[in-house]
Amino acid sequence: MLNSLYSGITGMKGQQTKMDVIANNIANVNTTGFKSQRVRFQDMISQMDxxxxxxxxxxxxGINAQQVGLGTQVSGTDMMMQGGSLQFTGRALDFGIQNGDSSFFIVSQDGNPAGTMQYTRDGGFYTDFAGNLTTSNGSRVMGIAINPPQPEGINTDIADNQVLQPLSIPQEVNDSQLQAYNIDNTGTIIGTYSDGNAYVIGRVALANFANADGLEKAGENLYNASANSGDPIEGGPTDDGYGTIRSGFTEMSNVDLATEFTEMIVTTRAYQANSRSITTSDEMLQELINLKR
Structure with missing residues (x-):
C-alpha cells in the first residue's frame, strides 16, 4: 500500500514539471522566434510479483508475469521547432526566416571568428554608431564580409573556405558617404553611397543543424550547439535547405494558446487525481490502524 503513496508523489512531481513548461510557453507567447516545449512521460520500473x-x-x-508499476517520470522536454508565423513590421533591419525550420542566424558575443558561436531565430537587428550589425543584446551578427566593399554584381556566395566575420555597414566607401542600405532576400547587404554607386558590403550567414531539436536554450533568444544537435553547417539564404530571409518581418512565437490552455486543464486534473490517490491510500492506512481498536 505504501507504493501507492510514492506512485502518487511521482505523478504529482511529473505534472508539476509539465505545468512549469506550460507556464513558460504561455509567458513567451509574444517572444520573438520562441519555440514552445512539451513534456513527455514514461513509466518507472515495475515490481515483479x-x-x-x-x-x-x-x-x-503459460502464465504471464504479474507486475505492479512504481510510478512515472519525465522522459523528456521536447522543443517544437516548427517555424512561427511571420509578422510584418516594415522595419529594414527586421528579418524572418521562411521555410527553414532548422536554420538560424549566427551571432557572436565578442565578434571573434574563432570564438564560440550562438544561434538565434530572432532577426530583429540593429546598427550601432560604428555601423556594426548587432542583436538586441549587443551580440555581433556573423556572415561573409566583403572588405573592401565591391560594386554590386560580384559573386557573394558563401564558400567552404570563407571564414565568418562580424558584419558591419561602413559609413564611408571610396571617400563617399553612406546614403542608404538594404538587405535582400538572399541576405546580401547593399549600401548606396553619395557617389551614386551601390556596393555589396557582405552577406548574412545562416547555420543549419541535422538535429535542431538537440540545441540548448541559452536565454536571450539564443541557442547553443550540443552533442546531439550536430555541428552547424553554414550556408546562406536561398541555399538548398536554408529557407529565405524576409526583410521587414519578424518571426512570432509558435506557442498555440488554445493547446496550452487545454493542456493546463488536463495537467490540473491529473495533479488532482494523483493527490487523491495519496489521500485515499492514507485513508486505507488509517482503516488498517483502526483494526487495533
Missing part, C-alpha cells in the same frame, strides 16, 4: 512461466510438458499453459 510473479515471473512469467512458459507452457510445460504436462499440457499446462
Amino acid at each position: 510473479t515471473n512469467a512461466q512458459g507452457p510445460n510438458n504436462n499440457g499446462r499453459g
